[in-house]
Amino acid sequence: MADINAIAKQFVDFYYSTFDTNRAGLAPLYRDHSMLTFEGTPTQGVASIKEKLEGLPFSKVQHKVTTLDAQPSSPNVASLIVSVTGLLLVDDSENPLNFSQVFQLIPDGSSYYVFNDIFRLNYG
Numbered sequence: 001m002a003d004i005n006a007i008a009k010q011f012v013d014f015y016y017s018t019f020d021t022n023r024a025g026l027a028p029l030y031r032d033h034s035m036l037t038f039e040g041t042p043t044q045g046v047a048s049i050k051e052k053l054e055g056l057p058f059s060k061v062q063h064k065v066t067t068l069d070a071q072p073s074s075p076n077v078a079s080l081i082v083s084v085t086g087l088l089l090v091d092d093s094e095n096p097l098n099f100s101q102v103f104q105l106i107p108d109g110s111s112y113y114v115f116n117d118i119f120r121l122n123y124g
Contacts, residue, residue, distance in 0.1 A: 008070035008082045011105060011112065016063035023053045029114045036117040049117075062089040064096070078107045079115075088121075098122040 018025045027050040035042060036049045043052045064087040073081045082103040087096035104116035 004070045004072060004080050005068075007105075007112070008068060008080060011082065011103070012065060012068055012084055015103075016065065019053070020062050023056070024050060026050070026053055030117075031113050031115070034114055034117070036119070038119045039121065058090045060091050063087075063099075064089070073104055080105050080112075085122075 015026065015029065027046055030036075030046045030049050032045045034046065034049060035044045036052060037043070038052060043049050065084055066086045067084065069083045071081050073079045082105060084101045084103075086099055088099045089096050098121065100120050100122055102116070102118045103114055105112040106115045
């Protein structure tokens with residue numbers, strides 16, 4: 001298997017850079033059987049996930065990754081689980097929000113797609 005930490009870092013860098021500048025550009029990372037659970041609300045399918053991400057109630061956002069961990073998620077397929085924690089700056093707020101996000105990435109040709117995506121703000 002390729003270096004999963006390098007794959008995870010490349011994915012996370014691309015994901016948050018795209019999220020912060022063009023949320024609609026994330027749609028190709030998902031498939032119709034992909035699932036996003038955002039703050040406890042599940043959404044399935046590319047169109048629904050794209051609508052959810054584009055409909056989030058802020059215009060500007062910046063992700064700052066604090067930790068990134070990756071593990072293989074299957075002995076038979078080169079899939080991986082990626083766990084991220086970090087800070088989220090929304091609109092013009094000076095107070096960052098803590099977040100955590102977990103992705104399950106499944107190989108698709110020479111790339112990966114997001115099969116599962118779980119996002120939570122961390123309070124307290």
